[in-house]
Amino acid sequence: MNGPMVGLGELRAASQQRLAEIENELRESQSLADRHGAERRKLELARRRALDAAATAALAGLDDASLARAVKLTGFTPLIHENPRAGVETERRRLEARIAEIEADPRWRDRELLRAPRVGTLVRQIEELEEFRASLAEVVARAAHPRLERLLETGYGSDAYTVGWWRASYYADWKAGDEILEKFPTAKSFAEAREEILRARESLAVYDSRLAALRTEHDDGVAIEKEREAKVAALAGLEQTFLGEWRNRLSDHLASLDPAVLGDRLAGEPDLELLVKQGVGLERKIAYLDQLVSEKLAPVRKALVDERSQLQRELVKYARPKYAQTTMPRDRFERRFRDRPAKLRKGITRVTHEYHTIHHFDSWDRARLVDDFLWWDLMTDTHYSHDDESAAAAAAIAHDTTPDTLLDAS
Amino acid sequence: MDERAGRAVLRARFEAAGLHIAEDHPLDVDGHRVTADGFDAERGIGYEYLTREAGDHAELHPAAVAALEAHAQAGDLVLFLVDEIEVASAEELAALADGFLDTLRARGRLA
Numbered sequence: 001m002n003g004p005m006v007g008l009g010e011l012r013a014a015s016q017q018r019l020a021e022i023e024n025e026l027r028e029s030q031s032l033a034d035r036h037g038a039e040r041r042k043l044e045l046a047r048r049r050a051l052d053a054a055a056t057a058a059l060a061g062l063d064d065a066s067l068a069r070a071v072k073l074t075g076f077t078p079l080i081h082e083n084p085r086a087g088v089e090t091e092r093r094r095l096e097a098r099i100a101e102i103e104a105d106p107r108w109r110d111r112e113l114l115r116a117p118r119v120g121t122l123v124r125q126i127e128e129l130e131e132f133r134a135s136l137a138e139v140v141a142r143a144a145h146p147r148l149e150r151l152l153e154t155g156y157g158s159d160a161y162t163v164g165w166w167r168a169s170y171y172a173d174w175k176a177g178d179e180i181l182e183k184f185p186t187a188k189s190f191a192e193a194r195e196e197i198l199r200a201r202e203s204l205a206v207y208d209s210r211l212a213a214l215r216t217e218h219d220d221g222v223a224i225e226k227e228r229e230a231k232v233a234a235l236a237g238l239e240q241t242f243l244g245e246w247r248n249r250l251s252d253h254l255a256s257l258d259p260a261v262l263g264d265r266l267a268g269e270p271d272l273e274l275l276v277k278q279g280v281g282l283e284r285k286i287a288y289l290d291q292l293v294s295e296k297l298a299p300v301r302k303a304l305v306d307e308r309s310q311l312q313r314e315l316v317k318y319a320r321p322k323y324a325q326t327t328m329p330r331d332r333f334e335r336r337f338r339d340r341p342a343k344l345r346k347g348i349t350r351v352t353h354e355y356h357t358i359h360h361f362d363s364w365d366r367a368r369l370v371d372d373f374l375w376w377d378l379m380t381d382t383h384y385s386h387d388d389e390s391a392a393a394a395a396a397i398a399h400d401t402t403p404d405t406l407l408d409a410s
Numbered sequence: 411m412d413e414r415a416g417r418a419v420l421r422a423r424f425e426a427a428g429l430h431i432a433e434d435h436p437l438d439v440d441g442h443r444v445t446a447d448g449f450d451a452e453r454g455i456g457y458e459y460l461t462r463e464a465g466d467h468a469e470l471h472p473a474a475v476a477a478l479e480a481h482a483q484a485g486d487l488v489l490f491l492v493d494e495i496e497v498a499s500a501e502e503l504a505a506l507a508d509g510f511l512d513t514l515r516a517r518g519r520l521a
Contacts, residue, residue, distance in 0.1 A: 167490075
């Protein structure tokens with residue numbers, strides 16, 4: 001082969017240096033991809049806010065004049081056909097009826113008498129029963145023993161107890177009975193303690209049942225008070241609630257609309273028009289940034305990863321004695337270790353630059369709501385000198401894609 | 411406690427009370443074949459530590475237990491019956507055995 005050659009030493013050194021460069025470029029491009037996720041969420045939120053603000057500006061209220069204006073500006077005809085005012089009135093009647101029903105309910109009408117803190121009749125009854133219950137619960141708690149239930153079931157301490165003295169359980173029962181009896185100093189025998197325990201248990205069950213009923217009655221009353229409060233609050237904010245719901249629907253309508261449809265309608269409403277432009281522009285911005293990351297940055301990253309694998313394989317190969325005399329033509333070496341890396345580097349730089357250019361764009365007033373408006377041109381402030389590039393860009397943008405010629409990293 | 415450990419505790423307590431224990435002693439209790447874990451044939455006193463591991467519950471079926479209880483009631487053959495589920499430790503088993511041996515003394519069956 002003719003021409004100058006590069007020896008193994010230089011080849012290995014260049015490979016090592018290139019590997020280090022690749023690691024840096026992978027880190028840099030990964031950083032951009034990582035940031036994109038967070039930026040995307042912020043942009044989605046900003047787009048939603050812009051559209052919500054546009055809906056608020058377009059629909060000032062639910063009166064006839066406001067509805068007519070909103071339909072004229074946005075073409076959202078459900079504002080006429082579905083009669084929002086009738087919806088408000090239906091809900092108002094429903095709320096008023098329920099509030100009247102609650103206010104006639106003794107649980108609400110007698111709320112002070114029943115549930116006033118410390119003095120309400122229900123409150124007093126519950127407190128008194130809790131006091132009575134406490135002494136009984138203390139007896140039951142005092143009797144607690146792992147063997148108590150068995151002693152009660154077998155009739156320990158009474159004639160009903162039939163466990164033979166040759167059984168171990170007879171002695172275990174005896175021990176447990178003595179331990180329980182120690183906690184009832186006034187009882188002369190386990191039989192007396194058992195009577196006291198059983199009486200306390202029965203009374204406790206009665207009190208607990210009554211307490212549960214009183215607490216349910218109390219809680220039902222509290223619930224109905226809360227329901228009335230909620231209904232009264234809903235009634236007070238009824239107009240705003242419905243207005244908010246209709247604005248949400250209008251915001252969704254604006255998001256789904258072809259921007260060109262709004263262009264003429266919003267001609268005399270510069271503030272509203274700006275908000276719509278912002279909403280539409282943010283949607284385009286998100287799409288462009290997604291494309292830059294997924295369709296332009298990803299292939300560059302794949303090329304870097306592939307190159308890294310190849311270099312690693314080659315370095316292993318060069319370490320073997322049989323490749324000690326390996327050489328490479330100088331021109332091929334230059335293409336491999338100078339030209340191609342430079343092109344990949346340029347691709348990353350270009351994607352990064354365009355990502356930041358588009359991301360920082362906020363001159364929404366410079367947009368127009370017309371067919372085939374070139375958002376890409378506006379956001380990148382692109383001027384083409386080459387006719388082919390310009391045509392490719394225009395065609396791509398018209399189809400809502402990022403022009404490949406702008407971002408070609410190969 | 412497993413079969414071996416339970417039997418060891420019982421044997422120690424019964425022998426400490428002066429009984430001469432033979433292990434795995436065969437008994438014919440009104441036609442029921444029962445092998446006592448420990449038994450003093452001269453005094454007619456012994457013990458059975460019932461474990462699932464040894465299959466004791468199959469051997470001591472209700473009819474055999476009823477026969478044993480009848481003899482214990484009569485006082486001519488007394489087997490101390492301990493189910494493994496009744497005891498959690500060697501100390502507890504020893505205390506139960508001592509209670510039984512005290513009862514035998516109170517009834518004049520032991521010095």
